[in-house]
Amino acid sequence: MNITELLTRLGVNETAYAKGDLIVETPIDGSEIGQIVVDDAAAIDAKIASAQEAFLKWRAVPAPRRGELVRLLGEELRAHKDDLGRLVTIECGKILSEGLGEVQEMIDICDFAVGLSRQLYGLTIASERPGHHMRETWHPLGVVGIISAFNFPVAVWSWNAALALVCGNSCVWKPSEKTPLTALAVQALYDRAAAKFGDAPEGLSQVMIGKREAGEQLVDDQRVALISATGSTRMGAGVGPRAATRFGRSLLELGGNNAAIAAPSADLELSVRAICFSAAGTAGQRCTSLRRLFVHEDIYDSLVPRLKKAYASLPVGDPLGAGNLVGPLIDHAAFDQMQYALDRAKAQGGVITGGERVAEKGYYARPAIVELAAHEGIVCEETFAPILYVMRYRDLEDAIAMQNNVVQGLSSCIFTRDLLEAERFLSTTGSDCGIANVNIGPSGAEIGGAFGGEKETGGGRESGSDAWKAYMRRQTQTVNYSSDLPLAQGVKFDV
Numbered sequence: 001m002n003i004t005e006l007l008t009r010l011g012v013n014e015t016a017y018a019k020g021d022l023i024v025e026t027p028i029d030g031s032e033i034g035q036i037v038v039d040d041a042a043a044i045d046a047k048i049a050s051a052q053e054a055f056l057k058w059r060a061v062p063a064p065r066r067g068e069l070v071r072l073l074g075e076e077l078r079a080h081k082d083d084l085g086r087l088v089t090i091e092c093g094k095i096l097s098e099g100l101g102e103v104q105e106m107i108d109i110c111d112f113a114v115g116l117s118r119q120l121y122g123l124t125i126a127s128e129r130p131g132h133h134m135r136e137t138w139h140p141l142g143v144v145g146i147i148s149a150f151n152f153p154v155a156v157w158s159w160n161a162a163l164a165l166v167c168g169n170s171c172v173w174k175p176s177e178k179t180p181l182t183a184l185a186v187q188a189l190y191d192r193a194a195a196k197f198g199d200a201p202e203g204l205s206q207v208m209i210g211k212r213e214a215g216e217q218l219v220d221d222q223r224v225a226l227i228s229a230t231g232s233t234r235m236g237a238g239v240g241p242r243a244a245t246r247f248g249r250s251l252l253e254l255g256g257n258n259a260a261i262a263a264p265s266a267d268l269e270l271s272v273r274a275i276c277f278s279a280a281g282t283a284g285q286r287c288t289s290l291r292r293l294f295v296h297e298d299i300y301d302s303l304v305p306r307l308k309k310a311y312a313s314l315p316v317g318d319p320l321g322a323g324n325l326v327g328p329l330i331d332h333a334a335f336d337q338m339q340y341a342l343d344r345a346k347a348q349g350g351v352i353t354g355g356e357r358v359a360e361k362g363y364y365a366r367p368a369i370v371e372l373a374a375h376e377g378i379v380c381e382e383t384f385a386p387i388l389y390v391m392r393y394r395d396l397e398d399a400i401a402m403q404n405n406v407v408q409g410l411s412s413c414i415f416t417r418d419l420l421e422a423e424r425f426l427s428t429t430g431s432d433c434g435i436a437n438v439n440i441g442p443s444g445a446e447i448g449g450a451f452g453g454e455k456e457t458g459g460g461r462e463s464g465s466d467a468w469k470a471y472m473r474r475q476t477q478t479v480n481y482s483s484d485l486p487l488a489q490g491v492k493f494d495v
């Protein structure tokens with residue numbers, strides 16, 4: 001793992017990480033991999049100012065031409081997928097195939113955004129007045145501030161930036177303080193794409209390095225039209241009201257407490273595989289990770305033992321190592337939170353399988369299954385670790401009610417081959433989440449759909465479908481092409 005060679009190939013200058021105040025450690029073994037130069041308040045102010053300048057120029061560039069910049073970014077990502085994917089693994093600890101998958105997701109959203117750059121469609125609207133027409137047009141918004149979490153250190157930026165750029169905005173990105181190196185690498189790739197593009201305004205897409213205070217400065221800045229913030233619910237509870245006090249827009253992508261229902265007709269083999277990937281994959285550190293499993297009492301004794309057997313054989317270890325499926329938790333604090341949650345589950349009568357630390361260096365934990373009688377207490381909280389709470393149910397109505405009875409509303413699924421049950425789950429009175437799947441686990445979304453969740457997950461939507469509209473301002477336009485001036489609603493005002 002030669003970080004310097006990797007970063008050099010990605011275009012990051014050693015001065016950016018050789019000496020600075022932010023120490024970065026790899027979760028693989030806890031060793032130091034960089035000391036990053038942190039942006040002070042004046043530097044952040046200057047970055048926002050140049051992003052604002054860049055926006056004023058960029059908004060006038062035709063959208064398909066803006067798409068060309070994102071196409072070039074996608075090309076850089078394709079060319080450097082292996083290096084960037086490896087760096088993602090080194091910095092945040094997800095297994096290599098997931099690190100590479102994260103970069104693939106960036107490439108996919110670039111492709112999507114390029115197509116979108118020719119499809120920022122508005123509406124034409126029938127006017128009630130003769131000689132008039134109405135339409136709805138979408139205009140660029142301004143500077144988009146992107147705050148991202150450690151667990152998707154690069155993909156979340158691309159979901160936002162690829163759309164924001166084709167929509168005519170500039171971007172300032174504050175990555176997680178736990179994963180600044182991947183952000184510097186992405187910035188270097190963007191800079192290469194911008195150089196090939198030729199006339200992208202200076203400062204169109206920038207990264208700023210800092211902790212919570214840096215994020216707060218971005219949120220408070222009047223020049224930032226939209227804050228797109230991904231992270232914990234606690235962070236969102238700070239960011240949302242703060243942005244609202246200055247009437248800034250916010251797009252919040254916060255914590256989840258995702259559930260699966262295993263119904264009597266479930267394909268057990270498929271369910272076990274999907275549950276393992278969703279609950280233990282990424283060491284339980286996805287916002288969409290499966291945390292609660294409701295198993296119908298008729299299949300409990302056939303599904304749960306199979307699941308335990310599969311869990312026992314999950315290879316836990318170095319995420320760069322071939323064959324390993326579960327890497328480390330991000331840090332000591334994450335491991336402590338996992339143990340705290342397991343202690344609380346035990347106090348609630350939970351029967352725990354797994355959960356112990358499995359290596360001396362790095363915080364590797366065997367994914368845990370906790371069997372519980374009641375849906376309460378710690379089960380209703382998001383613990384960002386591989387803990388799966390398993391409960392029995394008898395009626396589908398009860399299972400859906402329990403699934404929905406948490407403050408988060410991100411992702412959900414049902415395993416069933418019964419069409420009526422599947423449709424019931426997907427209906428207006430079924431899952432209350434932003435994402436609802438059938439015979440697929442709750443994690444591992446594709447970029448084509450809108451991504452996000454309800455309730456304390458924040459309500460934001462990113463990525464596919466019409467999520468682009470969050471990055472633009474809507475304008476209703478009425479044109480009178482007659483010589484009369486009829487007023488709406490038949491109002492008379494003759495002068």
Ligand code: NAD
Pocket residue numbers: 147148149150151152174175176177210211212214215216219230231232233234235236238239253254255256286287288382384410452453457
């Ligand atoms: P975190 O909330 O600790 O930090 C996320 C980012 O917010 C970091 O860049 C951090 O510096 C910044 N930040 C923290 N407090 C802030 C504040 N008051 N003002 C401005 N910025 C602030 O989250 P984390 O530990 O990095 O990530 C894990 C959490 O993120 C989990 O809860 C997970 O569910 C959630 N997450 C959600 C999604 C989603 O799309 N819904 C995706 C990934 C992660």
